[in-house]
Every structure is written in C-alpha cells, then in structure tokens.
Amino acid sequence: MAPIISAAGVGKTFRQLKRQSGFGGAIKSLFSRDYTEIRAVAGVSFAIEPGEAVGYLGPNGAGKSTMIKMMTGILTPSAGTLSVLGREPHAHRMTNAAEIGVVFGQRSQLWWDLPVRDSYDLNRHIYDIPEARFGDNLAYLTTMLDMASFLDRPVRQLSLGQRMRAEIAMALLHDPKILFLDEPTIGLDVVAKDAVRKFLSEINRDRGTTIILTTHDLVDIEEICPRLIMVDDGKLLFDGELKRLRASLGSRRRLTLEFATDPGPITLTTATLAADDGAAKHFILEDEAVSLIDVLNEVGRGHGLQDVKLEEPDIEEVIRTFYQNKPNLAGPAS
Numbered sequence: 001m002a003p004i005i006s007a008a009g010v011g012k013t014f015r016q017l018k019r020q021s022g023f024g025g026a027i028k029s030l031f032s033r034d035y036t037e038i039r040a041v042a043g044v045s046f047a048i049e050p051g052e053a054v055g056y057l058g059p060n061g062a063g064k065s066t067m068i069k070m071m072t073g074i075l076t077p078s079a080g081t082l083s084v085l086g087r088e089p090h091a092h093r094m095t096n097a098a099e100i101g102v103v104f105g106q107r108s109q110l111w112w113d114l115p116v117r118d119s120y121d122l123n124r125h126i127y128d129i130p131e132a133r134f135g136d137n138l139a140y141l142t143t144m145l146d147m148a149s150f151l152d153r154p155v156r157q158l159s160l161g162q163r164m165r166a167e168i169a170m171a172l173l174h175d176p177k178i179l180f181l182d183e184p185t186i187g188l189d190v191v192a193k194d195a196v197r198k199f200l201s202e203i204n205r206d207r208g209t210t211i212i213l214t215t216h217d218l219v220d221i222e223e224i225c226p227r228l229i230m231v232d233d234g235k236l237l238f239d240g241e242l243k244r245l246r247a248s249l250g251s252r253r254r255l256t257l258e259f260a261t262d263p264g265p266i267t268l269t270t271a272t273l274a275a276d277d278g279a280a281k282h283f284i285l286e287d288e289a290v291s292l293i294d295v296l297n298e299v300g301r302g303h304g305l306q307d308v309k310l311e312e313p314d315i316e317e318v319i320r321t322f323y324q325n326k327p328n329l330a331g332p333a334s
C-alpha cells in the first residue's frame with residue numbers, strides 16, 4: 001500500500017529579521033537585511049500508512065507544530081519533499097483541506113458566539129457535504145462524543161472538555177481520511193481526556209481514519225498511538241513502536257515481593273534489590289529474558305511470601321530515559 005503521508009528530508013527554516021534595541025535601532029531594522037535563521041525542522045523522513053495512529057513527540061520547540069503545519073499545507077517546507085494523500089500539501093491547500101481534518105488544541109475552529117450546530121452547518125456548506133451524509137455523521141459524532149446537551153449552546157459557554165469534543169466533531173464532519181491533532185487533550189481534566197482518547201482510538205479502529213497527533217501527555221500516546229515518532233531540535237530521533245522503544249531501553253520491570261513478616265536481607269541473581277521495606281522488598285528486573293517464574297523459583301518457599309506485584313516501566317520513565325540517552329540512540333530510524 002502506498003503511504004498516505006511521506007516525508008523525505010523535510011526541513012523548515014524560519015528567517016527572522018534581527019531587531020536592534022532603542023528607537024534608532026528600530027529605524028535601522030527597517031532597512032536592515034540582517035536575518036537570524038531558526039531551523040525548526042531539519043531533514044525529517046518518515047512514511048505513514050493509511051489507518052495508522054502515530055504520536056509525534058518531542059520537548060518544547062522540537063519542531064512538532066511546524067511539521068503538522070507543513071503536513072496540513074499551512075507552511076511550505078524549505079527543504080525536502082512532503083507528500084500527503086499523494087499531493088504536496090502547500091501547493092494544493094484547498095484540495096488537501098477537503099480530505100484532512102485539523103484540531104489545534106490551543107485554537108478554535110468554531111464560531112465563538114454561535115451555537116455549535118451553526119458552526120457545523122457552515123462547515124457543511126464550506127465542504128459541500130451532502131445533506132444525508134452530514135446528518136448521519138452529525139448523529140454519529142453527537143452520540144459518540146456525548147454532545148447532545150450542548151449542541152445548541154454558544155461555543156463561548158462551553159467548558160474546555162465540551163469545546164474540545166465539539167472541535168473534534170467539527171474536524172470530522174466531512175469524513176477526512178487523515179485527522180491531525182495538535183495537543184488535543186491540553187488543559188482537560190482526567191475524565192475529559194479519557195473521553196477524547198477513547199473516541200480517537202475508536203474512529204481510528206472503526207473508520208480507519210489515519211491519526212497524527214502531537215502531545216506532551218504521554219498517556220495520549222499510550223492509549224491512542226501504537227507508533228511513535230520522536231524529535232528533538234528539529235531532527236528525528238526515533239520512529240517505531242512504543243514496544244520497541246521500551247525494549248531498546250531495557251525493559252526494567254519493577255517487582256515487589258510481600259512477605260508475612262520481614263524475612264531479612266534477600267539477594268537474588270535474577271533481580272536487583274532497589275528498596276527494602278522489611279516485609280516488602282522492591283526489585284528491578286534488569287534482564288528482559290528473566291520471567292516472574294525465574295524469580296519466584298529463586299526466592300523459593302519458606303519465606304512466607306504472600307503477594308507479588310510486577311509492573312512494566314511507565315511511559316514517562318521510558319521517554320525520560322530515551323531523551324537522557326539520546327546521543328547514544330540517535331541515528332537512522334528503522
């Protein structure tokens with residue numbers, strides 16, 4: 001299958017006029033041709049297949065929003081080749097817009113003073129959505145995003161969680177093949193985040209909508225995106241499954257053994273003691289090949305073992321380790 005999005009050596013450099021201080025400086029700046037170059041995206045390559053859900057992750061200023069803006073046609077790349085649905089997005093912005101949906105968490109596409117429903121109606125005209133399809137989609141989205149109670153209320157009266165659901169529905173009314181989301185859960189409470197994540201996973205799975213999202217909330221990635229693209233300083237550092245990232249960093253699972261009473265010091269070859277709380281002993285499993293059975297066999301009977309808890313490393317820890325070790329891991333993504 002041909003990729004739905006492909007980027008080959010894509011770069012974006014912003015040129016900013018150097019400003020000089022003071023009134024005299026401001027006048028000089030008017031005639032100056034002295035620019036600072038800001039390299040927001042530097043030679044990024046990847047290919048995304050139809051139906052994938054991909055998280056685009058990186059620290060502040062890493063170039064995530066700039067990449068999303070290039071894929072949606074808002075910005076023109078200054079280097080490389082970018083293709084979205086077989087077209088250069090910036091050169092075919094209108095055609096591209098008809099086949100993609102965009103949600104920017106920090107910016108609204110809805111009309112502030114109008115009821116939500118009226119913004120949707122305007123979209124129906126803009127995208128020329130056939131009446132029946134529009135009706136079906138609105139009914140589906142209203143149910144799935146639980147919007148019935150606020151469809152007729154002006155956008156300015158909505159809570160952030162309601163507005164975000166309304167934004168996502170707005171971006172999907174014209175059945176886009178790709179949905180781009182820039183920080184879709186920013187500022188939402190736990191319940192609202194959960195609703196948004198569940199819905200995005202569902203349309204990805206049930207309707208095959210390709211999803212590309214940037215986020216700082218790693219749970220978004222964990223729940224929606226099997227694939228992760230990680231960038232820093234404009235460059236791509238990792239492209240692959242979250243599972244592979246975990247494995248490449250060593251899985252470092254945590255194991256807690258709880259005993260009826262403190263059995264005294266326990267040393268194991270299969271696990272490293274991380275903390276000793278008397279009756280509860282916390283270990284780290286450094287070796288991925290070691291199983292829980294191996295550890296239990298080594299602990300053996302007779303210590304009054306009551307409970308065992310095995311935890312996978314959480315995603316925050318995996319990503320933190322990744323960025324701490326990035327000079328060793330950087331290189332061509334596979």
Ligand SMILES: Nc1ncnc2c1ncn2[C@@H]1O[C@H](COP(=O)(O)OP(=O)(O)OP(=O)(O)O)[C@@H](O)[C@H]1O
Pocket residue numbers: 014015016038039040058059060061062063064065066067
């Ligand atoms: N229009 C612009 N003009 C000049 N520089 C810009 C412009 N837009 C972005 N930049 C710069 O490009 C770099 C990448 O910015 P971008 O917004 O893509 O990062 P980001 O990864 O989305 O960051 P954040 O997580 O903070 O939103 C930053 O150094 C930013 O200051």
